[in-house]
Amino acid sequence: xxxxxxxxxxxxxxxxxxxxxxxxxxxxxxxxxxxxxxxxxxxxxxxxxxxxxxxxxxxxxxxxxxxxxxxxxxxxxxxxxxxxxxxxxxxxxxxxxxxxxxxxxxxxxxxxxxxxxxxxx
Amino acid sequence: xxxxxxxxxxxxxxxxxxxxxxxxxxxxxxxxxxxxxxxxxxxxxxxxxxxxxxxxxxxxxxxxxxxxxxxxxxxxxxxxxxxxxxxxxxxxxxxxxxxxxxxxxxxxxx
Numbered sequence: 376x377x378x379x380x381x382x383x384x385x386x387x388x389x390x391x392x393x394x395x396x397x398x399x400x401x402x403x404x405x406x407x408x409x410x411x412x413x414x415x416x417x418x419x420x421x422x423x424x425x426x427x428x429x430x431x432x433x434x435x436x437x438x439x440x441x442x443x444x445x446x447x448x449x450x451x452x453x454x455x456x457x458x459x460x461x462x463x464x465x466x467x468x469x470x471x472x473x474x475x476x477x478x479x480x481x482x483x484x485x486x487x488x489x490x491x492x493x494x495x496x
Numbered sequence: 497x498x499x500x501x502x503x504x505x506x507x508x509x510x511x512x513x514x515x516x517x518x519x520x521x522x523x524x525x526x527x528x529x530x531x532x533x534x535x536x537x538x539x540x541x542x543x544x545x546x547x548x549x550x551x552x553x554x555x556x557x558x559x560x561x562x563x564x565x566x567x568x569x570x571x572x573x574x575x576x577x578x579x580x581x582x583x584x585x586x587x588x589x590x591x592x593x594x595x596x597x598x599x600x601x602x603x604x605x606x
Binding site (some may be wrong): 378390410412419420422423425435436437470472475478479480482483484485487488489 | 498533540547582588599
């Protein structure tokens with residue numbers, strides 16, 4: 376079964392850091408570009424970051440540029456998002472998602488169930 | 497405020513046809529393909545339409561998409577109670593160098 380499983384969310388203080396992970400199974404992870412998308416409480420979906428199949432190309436939303444770092448380890452079938460200098464506005468469910476083969480950057484066909492990151496003192 | 501504009505809400509009765517619009521600009525919808533998602537609270541979003549009008553395998557043909565210039569639309573025909581959800585458009589933006597989502601439309605089946 377094709378699956379994405381996020382982990383690493385939790386409660387962190389303002390200004391703190393966290394690394395969330397996404398383990399892929401059921402498909403050849405190294406052949407797919409990946410993205411992180413978040414949803415703050417009561418808000419809509421917001422694309423956060425994307426990474427190419429090899430990890431050599433990355434993109435970020437302006438709201439997280441300079442604070443978040445996306446990476447991947449194809450040998451471990453795992454996607455990461457290092458989040459630094461967190462503020463209350465970063466409180467959200469963080470989803471990892473697979474880019475559809477042959478699709479555009481915004482075409483994400485497989486999603487995990489999400490991991491909750493709460494920024495609060 | 498999102499770069500892509502969607503109506504915050506839409507509604508219809510069972511069996512009806514409803515459309516949800518997504519308005520953008522030349523840097524996003526005007527030059528890239530549009531994707532649509534269905535999202536029920538507490539679940540993972542689901543890709544409904546990609547490349548403007550292509551449904552992934554398993555998506556009922558009641559769902560269809562279209563694009564014209566800097567706007568796109570999602571149409572749902574034969575509305576069913578299980579279609580009650582939030583719907584989002586998403587597209588690459590050449591100016592922002594990233595993906596942008598619309599603000600979302602909450603569909604209510606009356």
